[in-house]
Amino acid sequence: MPPRPESFGWKGNEMVKVDRDIMVLxxxxxxxxxxxxxxxxxxxxxxxxxxxAAGLLLAIASSISHDLLKGVFMTDISEKNELMAGRIAMAGAIALAGYFGLHPPDFAAGTVAIAFGLAASSIFPALMMGIFNKKMNRSGAIWGMVSGIGVTMLYVFQHKGIMFIPGTSFLGDMGPSWFLGISPNAFGAVGALVNFAVAIAVSKVTAAPPEHIQHLVEDIRVPKGAAAASAH
Structure with a gap:
């Protein structure tokens, strides 16, 4: 009688874990x-x-060096320093992406879902209200974006760990999907609602945008010279 597989240390199944990313490849x-x-x-x-990756790195570098530094914080910055700031921002983005590669929040599809959730909770409401709400001002858009992405990141970090390090959280163990059974990958929709609510509330208690900005929003929605819709 041949020896049983257990005598060679076989546990009954050599596949301990099925990695979904590896299965796709x-x-x-x-x-x-x-x-x-x-x-x-x-x-x-x-x-x-x-x-x-190349397109996103260029977008990150230009947003930080041109939109933030040149447009807001350091309006008199030279082109040389602006280029240097873009390179530093690109290096920082690469380092941050490498960190998330070492501490991935989920498998590939889950990571993409979290990324789109963060975008939905921050950028999407600002774009929508910038087009369809001419009373939306700068303060409302900023505080709405900060609130939306803050709530979303808090919920994601609470489930997946601070900066996606397992075993760390802000509020201790509160169970999986404890808020209305919503998973962290899908919490961007809630963050978007928070963004809309905060942005509208802040815009109502702060100064309205200038008249030429409101006319610009109307021109975006209805181009100048366009005739009224008619039935055929």
Whole structure:
């Protein structure tokens, strides 16, 4: 009688964990596709990742160096210093992305969901109200964005750890999806509602935008010279 598998230390299943990201990458091999097809799939995925990363890095660098420093905090900054600030911002973004790579908040799809949730809780309401609410002012937009992304990040960090470090949280263990059963990946919708509410409330108690800004918003919604809609 041959020896039983347990005598060799076999536990009954050699696959302890199924990583979903690895399964996606291994699908071409599992399907038995030729090597050149697998190479094309890998090359396409790598090219898409690099192009997206490059575009986002340029957007981050220009937003910090031009929009914030040049436009708000240091209006007299020289072009040389503005370029240096953009490079520093790009290096900081790379370091932060590397940190999140070492402490990923979730698998690939979950990470993308969190990213879109943060965008929905911060940028989306400001864009919508900037087009459809001519009374929205600077203070309302800023405080709405800070409130929306703050609430979303608080909920995400409460579930996944501060800065996505497991075992850390602000309020201790409160159970999974404790707020109305909403998962942290989908909490961006709640953050967007908070953003809308805070922005509208702050804009009502602060000074309204200048008249030319309100006319600009109306021109965006209804271009100058456009005739009224008519039935056919």
């Amino acid at each position: 291994a699908n071409p091999e599992i399907a038995g596709l030729p090597n050149w097809v697998i190479a094309l799939v890998v090359a396409g995925g790598l090219a898409a990742a690099l192009s997206t």
